[in-house]
Amino acid sequence: MVSAAGRPAQPRVTADRELCIGAAQCAFAAPAVFDQDDDGYVVVLDGDPGSGEWEAAQEAADLCPAQAILLADGADGADGADGMVGMDAG
Amino acid sequence: MEITAQRGLSGAPPFPQPRTCPYQPPETYRRLGEEAPLSRVTLFDGRVVWLVTGYHEARQLLADERISADRQRPDYPALAPRFQAEVARRLVLIGMDPPEHDEHRRLLNPDFSRRRVAELRPVIQDVVDHYVDRMLRLGPPADLVRDFALPVPSRVISEVLGLPGEDLEFFQEASRRLLQATTREDSQSAGEELIGYLDRLATRRRTESGPGLIGRLAREEVAGGTLSHSDLVQIALVILVAGHETTASTIALGTLALLDHPEQLARMQADPAAVPAAVEEVLRCVAVTDLAGARVATADIQIAGRTIREGDGVLLSGTMANRDDRVHQDAEDFDIGRTGRRHLSFGYGIHQCLGQSLARLELEIAFSTLFTRIPNLRLAVPADQLAARPLGSGTVQGVQEMPVTW
Numbered sequence: 001m002v003s004a005a006g007r008p009a010q011p012r013v014t015a016d017r018e019l020c021i022g023a024a025q026c027a028f029a030a031p032a033v034f035d036q037d038d039d040g041y042v043v044v045l046d047g048d049p050g051s052g053e054w055e056a057a058q059e060a061a062d063l064c065p066a067q068a069i070l071l072a073d074g075a076d077g078a079d080g081a082d083g084m085v086g087m088d089a090g
Numbered sequence: 091m092e093i094t095a096q097r098g099l100s101g102a103p104p105f106p107q108p109r110t111c112p113y114q115p116p117e118t119y120r121r122l123g124e125e126a127p128l129s130r131v132t133l134f135d136g137r138v139v140w141l142v143t144g145y146h147e148a149r150q151l152l153a154d155e156r157i158s159a160d161r162q163r164p165d166y167p168a169l170a171p172r173f174q175a176e177v178a179r180r181l182v183l184i185g186m187d188p189p190e191h192d193e194h195r196r197l198l199n200p201d202f203s204r205r206r207v208a209e210l211r212p213v214i215q216d217v218v219d220h221y222v223d224r225m226l227r228l229g230p231p232a233d234l235v236r237d238f239a240l241p242v243p244s245r246v247i248s249e250v251l252g253l254p255g256e257d258l259e260f261f262q263e264a265s266r267r268l269l270q271a272t273t274r275e276d277s278q279s280a281g282e283e284l285i286g287y288l289d290r291l292a293t294r295r296r297t298e299s300g301p302g303l304i305g306r307l308a309r310e311e312v313a314g315g316t317l318s319h320s321d322l323v324q325i326a327l328v329i330l331v332a333g334h335e336t337t338a339s340t341i342a343l344g345t346l347a348l349l350d351h352p353e354q355l356a357r358m359q360a361d362p363a364a365v366p367a368a369v370e371e372v373l374r375c376v377a378v379t380d381l382a383g384a385r386v387a388t389a390d391i392q393i394a395g396r397t398i399r400e401g402d403g404v405l406l407s408g409t410m411a412n413r414d415d416r417v418h419q420d421a422e423d424f425d426i427g428r429t430g431r432r433h434l435s436f437g438y439g440i441h442q443c444l445g446q447s448l449a450r451l452e453l454e455i456a457f458s459t460l461f462t463r464i465p466n467l468r469l470a471v472p473a474d475q476l477a478a479r480p481l482g483s484g485t486v487q488g489v490q491e492m493p494v495t496w
């Protein structure tokens with residue numbers, strides 16, 4: 001979506017510190033993209049990670065128990081993972 | 091819409107059921123997991139509730155706001171008679187819903203951040219070395235539960251809470267009695283002793299400063315008036331209850347799983363960098379809490395073609411979700427070569443384990459030190475003779491004793 005040449009209007013990776021419960025899954029899954037501050041809450045280190053890190057960021061969004069990580073494709077953790085199984089009655 | 095709603099209702103098997111192997115689910119759970127991601131099970135009091143065995147469904151429900159962890163609700167599912175007792179119903183944090191839950195959690199998160207936990211590494215290493223030294227001095231044989239798995243997390247929690255050195259023996263002994271109690275009276279009296287102790291310490295810390303979580307909370311909160319004294323005492327108790335038995339059982343059952351899989355153990359011993367992944371696989375496989383959560387629905391919820399009704403009890407099976415073959419290849423195998431953290435052994439959603447970074451570090455240091463310093467550690471009795479913890483004590487899995495030699 002965002003080429004190396006193009007500048008994204010918004011960072012592709014954002015985290016909602018109000019939702020964050022400090023579980024540190026993100027810093028584990030994608031240490032180049034996320035860190036925890038001294039109080040244990042998420043900090044986005046790299047809002048526009050390269051393709052190598054994008055997969056790790058997706059894993060982080062998937063693991064985050066508070067669904068606090070938003071990826072610009074509209075693929076936050078819950079949708080990404082749960083969409084696969086079709087949660088709605090068929 | 092609800093084609094599957096009737097299926098399986100006829101047979102709602104009893105829950106919980108004992109594991110036959112201490113780290114593998116009973117056959118009935120497996121069968122339920124194979125049939126559907128949600129099933130019906132019957133509790134000791136005859137109540138029929140949902141057992142969720144699918145990974146995605148369990149995560150979706152644990153993150154759903156229409157589901158409550160409040161143990162004081164009359165419709166909250168009681169898993170054993172013991173949990174109907176007053177003490178179990180007043181669980182701060184674990185048994186609270188937002189916004190109360192979140193206020194307490196925010197108070198505690200800083201003490202359990204990865205950075206803070208990393209600072210504890212040398213302390214944990216000292217504690218682990220101390221108990222390995224002691225085993226080597228007094229044995230062989232040894233009881234891995236009593237001589238290693240129980241005291242290590244107890245000492246680490248003492249450090250986190252900031253207990254004075256002279257109280258460590260008392261604290262450890264009372265915690266052990268609380269966990270190993272076989273009668274209700276024993277567990278009650280040990281529990282009361284601990285509450286009394288924590289209460290006195292928290293009171294002292296209001297005027298006389300001290301280290302650790304109790305020192306900090308007593309200073310900042312009780313003095314400032316935002317946290318009540320009784321909540322502070324309850325928080326300290328919850329940290330003990332949630333962090334001691336779980337970690338101790340994971341050390342014991344993880345050691346057992348590693349001993350049962352010598353080729354995996356050899357891989358871990360050969361490569362220190364493989365230990366964190368081995369810890370993750372131990373967590374996934376042994377899932378000591380069995381349940382990733384127990385909840386009650388506060389509204390009707392549609393999921394996987396079924397309808398959970400308002401007021402229904404919902405049990406989320408970590409043990410089975412961790413073995414969901416939509417998520418893990420050869421999910422039944424114990425394989426320390428897996429990557430990622432796709433298990434629910436620490437729960438999911440807003441209640442996901444506060445102490446998980448600490449637990450991971452304790453397990454990493456415990457396994458690597460134990461198997462480096464006692465490389466030929468082995469069971470002193472056949473594995474099928476290990477006595478599982480009695481069912482009435484709840485759903486935390488474990489063994490009462492684990493005789494080992496070397």
Ligand code: HEM
Nearest residue numbers: 183184332333336337340383435436437441443444445449
């Ligand atoms: C291997 C060890 C551990 C396991 C398997 C484990 C498992 C769990 C699980 C499954 C939950 C979620 C319960 C629910 O949603 O109903 C939880 C929550 C919790 N755990 Fe752990 N735990 C472990 C170690 C620890 C340690 C070491 C501590 C603290 C020192 C701790 C403190 C807590 C607390 C306070 C909660 C409640 C969090 C909340 O409600 O926001 N746990 N744990």
Ligand code: SF4
Nearest residue numbers: 020021023024026064
């Ligand atoms: S994984 Fe989610 S809850 Fe945990 S620190 Fe990262 S953003 Fe916060």
